[in-house]
Amino acid sequence: xxxxxxxxxxxxxxxxxxxxxxxxxxxxxxxxxxxxxxxxxxxxxxxxxxxxxxxxxxxxxxxxxxxxxxxxxxxxxxxxxxxxxxxxxxxxxxxxxxxxxxxxxxxxxxxxxxxxxxxxxxxxxxxxxxxxxxxxxxxxxxxxxxxxxxxxxxxxxxxxxxxxxxxxxxxxxxxxxxxxxxxxxxxxxxxxxxxxxxxxxxxxxxxxxxxxxxxxxxxxxxxxxxxxxxxxxxxxxxxxxxxxxxxxxxxxxxxxxxxxxxxxxxxxxxxxxxxxxxxxxxxxxxxxxxxxxxxxxxxxxxxxxxxxxxxxxxxxxxxxxxxxxxxxxxxxxxxxxxxxxx
Amino acid sequence: xxxxxxxxxxxxxxxxxxxxxxxxxxxxxxxxxxxxxxxxxxxxxxxxxxxxxxxxxxxxxxxxxxxxxxxxxxxxxxxxxxxxxxxxxxxxxxxxxxxxxxxxxxxxxxxxxxxxxxxxxxxxxxxxxxxxxxxxxxxxxxxxxxxxxxxxxxxxxxxxxxxxxxxxxxxxxxxxxxxxxxxxxxxxxxxxxxxxxxxxxxxxxxxxxxxxxxxxxxxxxxxxxxxxxxxxxxxxxxxxxxxxxxxxxxxxxxxxxxxxxxxxxxxxxxxxxxxxxxxxxxxxxxxx
Numbered sequence: 001x002x003x004x005x006x007x008x009x010x011x012x013x014x015x016x017x018x019x020x021x022x023x024x025x026x027x028x029x030x031x032x033x034x035x036x037x038x039x040x041x042x043x044x045x046x047x048x049x050x051x052x053x054x055x056x057x058x059x060x061x062x063x064x065x066x067x068x069x070x071x072x073x074x075x076x077x078x079x080x081x082x083x084x085x086x087x088x089x090x091x092x093x094x095x096x097x098x099x100x101x102x103x104x105x106x107x108x109x110x111x112x113x114x115x116x117x118x119x120x121x122x123x124x125x126x127x128x129x130x131x132x133x134x135x136x137x138x139x140x141x142x143x144x145x146x147x148x149x150x151x152x153x154x155x156x157x158x159x160x161x162x163x164x165x166x167x168x169x170x171x172x173x174x175x176x177x178x179x180x181x182x183x184x185x186x187x188x189x190x191x192x193x194x195x196x197x198x199x200x201x202x203x204x205x206x207x208x209x210x211x212x213x214x215x216x217x218x219x220x221x222x223x224x225x226x227x228x229x230x231x232x233x234x235x236x237x238x239x240x241x242x243x244x245x246x247x248x249x250x251x252x253x254x255x256x257x258x259x260x261x262x263x264x265x266x267x268x269x270x271x272x273x274x275x276x277x278x279x280x281x282x283x284x285x286x287x288x289x290x291x292x293x294x295x296x297x298x299x300x301x302x303x304x305x306x307x308x309x310x311x312x313x314x315x316x317x318x319x320x321x322x323x324x325x326x327x328x329x330x331x332x333x334x335x336x337x338x339x340x341x342x
Numbered sequence: 343x344x345x346x347x348x349x350x351x352x353x354x355x356x357x358x359x360x361x362x363x364x365x366x367x368x369x370x371x372x373x374x375x376x377x378x379x380x381x382x383x384x385x386x387x388x389x390x391x392x393x394x395x396x397x398x399x400x401x402x403x404x405x406x407x408x409x410x411x412x413x414x415x416x417x418x419x420x421x422x423x424x425x426x427x428x429x430x431x432x433x434x435x436x437x438x439x440x441x442x443x444x445x446x447x448x449x450x451x452x453x454x455x456x457x458x459x460x461x462x463x464x465x466x467x468x469x470x471x472x473x474x475x476x477x478x479x480x481x482x483x484x485x486x487x488x489x490x491x492x493x494x495x496x497x498x499x500x501x502x503x504x505x506x507x508x509x510x511x512x513x514x515x516x517x518x519x520x521x522x523x524x525x526x527x528x529x530x531x532x533x534x535x536x537x538x539x540x541x542x543x544x545x546x547x548x549x550x551x552x553x554x555x556x557x558x559x560x561x562x563x564x565x566x567x568x569x570x571x572x573x574x575x576x577x578x579x580x581x582x583x584x585x586x587x588x589x590x591x592x593x594x595x596x597x598x599x600x601x602x603x604x605x606x607x608x609x610x611x612x613x614x615x616x617x618x619x620x621x622x623x624x625x626x627x628x629x630x
Contacts, residue, residue, distance in 0.1 A: 055434060105615050110377065110433065114565055115611055121562050122607045129600045249558055253441055260438060294449025300442030304435050305428060 005189060009182065016178040020171065029170040031282060033238050036173040038278045039271035040180060040231035042258040046270030047184055048224035049259060051193065053200030054217060057113040058120035059255045062091040062225040064246035065123075066232025071242045074151040076138035079160035080237070083152075087233035088226045095225030099218040106214075117252070124247040147243030154237040165237075173234050177271075180227060184267060187223070196220050250293075254278075257300045263310025272312055344472030349595065355480040357587030358487035359546065361579055363560045364567040365490055366539030368579050372568050373511050374531055376426060377437040380444035381564055382557025384536055385543030387447065388414045389552045390455060392544040393462050402465050410544030411537040418536020422529050430528065444557065451554035459551035479548060486545055490538070495576045507531050566610035572620020581621045586610065 023032055045059045066087040073083035098119060102112055131144025140148060154169065156162040164172055187193045198206045199213055207213050236242050245251065254277070262273025277299070284292040307314065367381045378384070388410040395405035421443065429436045466478035498504040507527055510517040514524040543560075550556060567586060571578025589609045594602030617624060 101615060105618065107614070107618055111569065111614055111618060113437070114569060115614060118562055118566065118607050118611060122604055125600065125604055125607075250445075253445065256438065256441070291449035291452045293445045294453065297442040297445030297447075297449060300445065301425060301439050304439040304442065305425065308435065 008185065012182060012185065013178070016181065020174040020178070024167075024170070027279070029167050031279070033170045033173050034235070034282075035275045035278050036170070036177050037231050037234040037238060038258070038274040040177050040234065041228055041255055042262065042270035042274035043177075043180065043184060043267070044224045044227035044231065045255050046259050046262070046264065046267065047187075047227065048220055050264035050266065050270070051188060051200065052196045052217065052220045052224075053203075054221055054224075055109060055113055056116045056221070056224070057256070058116035058118075058252055059224070059228055060247055060251035061116070061120035061123055062095060062228035063232040063235070063251070063255075064120075064242075064244075065091040065094060065225075066229025067236040067242040067246050068127075068148070068232075069229070070233040070236045071148045071151040072137050072140040074153075075140040075148070078152060080152050080154050081157040084154070084230075084233050087236075088229050091229030091232070092222045092226035095222040096218060099221035100214075103214040103217045103221070117249075120247050120252055121249070124244055124249075127244040127247065145244060147241055149241040151236070151240075151242075153240060169238065173238075176230070176234070180230065181267065181271075184227075188267070192216070192219075254296070257296060257303075259310075260308075261299065261303050261310055263312030263314075266310075266312040266316075269310050269312030273310065276311075344474055347471050348474045348476060349591075351476055351480060352595075353587060353591045354484050356591045357583050358484040360563060360567055360583035360587050360590075361491060362483065362487045362542045362545065364564045364571075364579055364583065365487075365494065366535045366537075366542060367564045368568050368571070368575055369494075369535035369538060370532060371565070372571070372573070372575055372578070373507070374528065374535070375433070375511075376430070376532065377433060377440065378426075378535075379437060379440040379561065380421075380447060380557075381539055382559070382561035383444045383447035383451075384414055384418065384539035384557075385546070385560050386451065386552060386554070386557045387417060388540030388543030389547035389550075389556070390451065390460075391540065392547050393460055393552065396462050402462065406544040406547070407541065411541045414540025414543070415533045415537030418539075419529065419533040421536075422532040426532065427525075427529070444561075448554050448557070455552075455554065457554060459553050461551045462548050464548040483545060483549075490541075491576055491580060498575065562607065566607070566614075570610060570613050570617075570620055572617075572622035574622035578620055578622040581625065585613075585621070 027035075041059070041063050044062070045056065048054045048056060069090040070080070070083045070087040073086045074080055077083060098116075102115055107115065127142065128145050130142035131146070133141065135142040135144075140151070142148065152160070154164045154172070156164065188197070195206060195211055195216060199211075199216065203213060232246070235246075255274075258273035258277055259270045260273070261277060262271065263269030277296070281292055281296065284290070284295060303310070363385065366384065367378065370376050370378045370381070391410040391413040392402070392405045395409045396402050400409060425439050425443065426436065429439055464477070464479040466482055468475050468477045468479075470476070498508060506517065506522055507530075510522060510524050510527045511531075514528075517527070518524050550559075563586075567579065567582045570586070571582035586606050586609065590602045590606040592602075593605035613621075
């Protein structure tokens with residue numbers, strides 16, 4: 001570990017601990033747990049899109065798969081440690097297959113976006129039709145539009161009688177997010193992460209240097225799906241019910257909006273975007289004058305037009321300006337790759 | 343025999359409606375390379391325009407074929423000036439801005455028309471073939487789609503405006519050097535594409551109950567049809583709609599309509615994997 005790395009890790013841990021302990025003084029922990037789950041979901045897309053240059057329009061599919069896996073495995077097993085692991089592995093495995101199909105087919109940006117979108121639509125449609133006793137996995141009924149209620153929530157590993165909910169759940173989720181954040185930081189510093197960023201910047205050049213782009217993109221895609229699946233499991237244990245709306249287009253849209261608003265190409269930006277916008281949505285849900293979809297849409301359009309780099313890079317620039325130090329601004333997103341000719 | 347007639351009509355109707363909902367997007371995305379994720383909401387706007395006009399006492403055919411395209415075309419013109427104009431060539435940004443636009447439109451529909459289903463009744467009575475009842479309106483949609491495709495082909499191939507538009511999409515710098523204004527041509531092309539979406543939404547409005555979120559049902563089908571079609575506008579539209587319509591109806595009759603929808607999406611994923619640039623890069627090459 002070099003000095004800079006150690007400083008960065010220490011800074012993240014101290015700031016993270018301060019936020020984890022400080023935020024419950026301002027916001028109810030019940031809401032905070034949801035924000036943490038959404039933050040992790042945003043981090044997953046921030047990793048593959050902001051650093052890997054893979055724009056996935058169906059990140060909600062992995063989130064939903066994680067949540068459903070957690071619920072279905074929980075009902076069949078009766079405790080939550082193994083389901084939690086499965087909730088990470090199943091979306092990752094699914095993403096490996098899907099990613100291999102897309103990246104080894106050398107599909108362009110737009111086709112990739114459309115295929116991921118279509119896949120989450122297929123899951124959404126299909127799960128909506130699974131009402132009735134015919135659709136059963138083990139002891140778990142899929143329940144169609146109403147989803148699956150009443151599965152075992154998170155418990156202390158090895159002690160199925162000790163449930164984690166309420167305030168402890170918040171701390172457990174927040175610490176998990178911090179650990180995932182550190183793992184992502186480590187991944188980005190490793191040679192794998194550096195090459196992933198290289199692929200984002202110039203795919204052809206990295207390929208000419210002899211790296212297998214298809215395999216690396218597939219693996220990165222699967223890692224993103226694993227994080228999204230974990231976020232899904234956290235969401236499931238918080239909501240205590242999973243429904244097909246987890247796979248909906250609006251859910252996918254929100255993840256993308258969080259990343260844009262927070263700032264792509266930063267680790268913290270997507271989490272910040274998710275927390276701010278999800279809280280805004282929660283606050284707007286209390287009133288009924290203006291539809292909150294209208295506001296979300298307006299925020300997205302305005303950010304794309306006027307602040308396409310997001311909040312976090314602007315904040316960093318402001319901070320650098322205040323302390324008088326000069327740093328190279330973080331890159332926003334990969335240059336638009338050539339789309340199909342014709 | 344009667345059943346065969348009914349199935350034939352259903353298949354033709356499925357193909358026609360796919361072509362219809364994709365026509366506007368084929369112009370905006372296929373020609374201009376603008377990924378308009380608000381396409382579904384443009385269609386819903388056309389539907390609401392029709393219903394409002396009928397409510398005000400306008401003849402339903404006038405409302406569908408004249409009022410709705412005008413309203414949505416005008417709306418497209420405004421949006422193009424305000425938003426899309428700044429984003430040409432930035433594909434991902436266009437995609438995100440139009441997604442924001444679609445969310446805004448859904449929110450606006452909810453605020454104006456309420457979160458309920460509104461509809462108009464179909465103006466053409468049904469008739470019977472043997473033991474089966476056929477919705478007469480299906481024929482209207484088939485006729486409108488065929489006429490629309492022929493009209494698009496005629497405009498693109500036969501008129502000077504079509505020629506200039508096609509030329510500008512290929513080399514806007516050359517078009518500018520020849521004295522045309524790419525900015526204005528882009529603006530008008532976008533408006534025409536929007537008007538086509540409005541027409542599609544209006545014509546389909548009597549068949550589907552309109553809810554503010556109805557656009558989502560169209561958007562995926564429209565995109566996969568246009569992308570699977572490939573670079574040739576009309577031939578691509580017709581061939582992709584034909585293929586997907588057949589797959590959809592085949593599985594709908596065999597299993598259930600939902601399985602038909604899922605089969606359509608799966609077929610799209612497989613087709614894109616096999617022909618990533620669309621059907622017309624391999625077949626019907628070089629046609630329009």
